[in-house]
Amino acid sequence: MLRLTDLILPLDHTPEALPAAICKRLGIAPGDLLDHAVARRAHDARRKTNIQLVYTVDVRVRDESAVLARLHGDRNLGPTPDTSYKPVAQAPAGSKRPVVIGTGPCGLFAGLILAQMGFRPIILDRGKVVRERTKDTWGLWRRSVLNPESNVQFGEGGAGTFSDGKLYSRIKDPRHLNRKVLTEFVKAGAPPEILTEAHPHIGTFRLVTMVESLRETIEGLGGEYRFQTRVDGIDIATDASGERRVRGLHLHTGDYLEADRVVMAIGHSARDTFAMLQAAGVYVEAKPFSIGVRIEHPQSWIDRARFGPNAGNPILGAAEYHIAHHCRNGRTVYSFCMCPGGTVVAATSEEGRVATNGMSQYSRNERNANSGFVVAIDPARDYPGDPLAGIAFQRHWESLAFVAGGSNYKAPAQRVGDFLAGRPSEALGSIVPSYRPGVTPTDLAQCLPDFAVEAMREAIPVFGRQIAGYDHPDVVMTGVETRTSSPVRFTRGADFQSLNTAGLFPAGEGAGYAGGILSAAVDGIKVAEAVALSLAA
Structure with a gap:
């Protein structure tokens, strides 16, 4: 098959227009087009009155070689790439079982890939299964009752379960691992259009059922889950050459789990685990993140600002935005994790603190749009010294937000005016x-x-000139947004193992190597492959 990119059609085109445009672009008769399938669809809304759809299509034609020869040099035409996933190893007989800590997107896909290669992973999570976790999360939202081990941050599915469910990223992906992630999500119940939309999303309710389905798949392949099992210590031995190597894990139940391959996919809010690993001598360094608020506008305002007279078109859906401003004081303010037609949610995982995040359902049909409105911060400038100083920085502002909100998990809020x-x-x-x-x-x-x-304060009027109504006096800001990314990085080498602890594989967002569902899942695949190769050697 051939892949044809950058095929542009009007927003309101008829179904017949796509094959006609393919034939025109390739210079072939309609009878020579044997089949076609949309590989990707995006929209170009730079001109609101003339929004266009941009397609990537895979086509079968009667004489492929003749078309390629005639259009030689056309950068938008070539063979369809092979995006199928190819395992890097198969488990040898009697191989040791690797352990995965965490069941967010990274841990979930690390476990899935290891299970598909026959390694029968043991998967630990300090929280509960996703249905029970959802009840605990609603307990905070509805009754102001926090369960520190089962909430937006901790439990099956990770923090991404209570989010917009965005499934796109800017990572370079020459092996098409993102396609593997999306394909597995569709098998687990995600809508098939996530395979073709340029900016796919799922939403919380669908993510819950998908996470359950993926767990069933892993267990069917010999994987083992252990929920409500927190890792409180790591056993590290040093050999005669001075090499540090993982030997096992101390669990909060008092049990000891022998393990010499451990994937650490603990998420960006496992602050106690970060401290435990640092105390055990695992190499860790501070990493930049951001702080700010969630800002809410009526979704209809964003739709009109982005799509003009085409606002409300079902093909376009709810509009998003991505904006940034470099300020006079040297800081950068930007939108983060924008949730069209969604809600602002309580995302704390510690008592006496308030942290916010955004969430959407698949329909994205709630009244308001919300986005992080955050300021980039830097360890050397804002929290120097201890690699874990960023955690203390987060906690300080979350504690002040708790008090400002009334010390009852209500959040402090303010009109933009x-x-x-x-x-x-x-x-x-x-x-x-x-x-x-x-x-x-x-x-x-x-x-x-x-x-x-x-x-x-400097950025709001600037953004108001870019998006009509952004700086309206009644726009609501809700604080604080502190969990934009992990404040630490557990640095690893080319073999994906900790710089100073063999057998420990830092992974995903908590380890400082991802940002969002898709990139975390892709990192989980890469780490699982590294574990498999080390066990199969």
């Missing part, structure tokens, strides 16, 4: 915040660093 004027909000306006268990109007400057407040 009041924030820009430097005065506390005494009430909110026409835009109703979606955060549960509720918000307290106040002054967000009391729970954000001064440099962040200064930068955000």
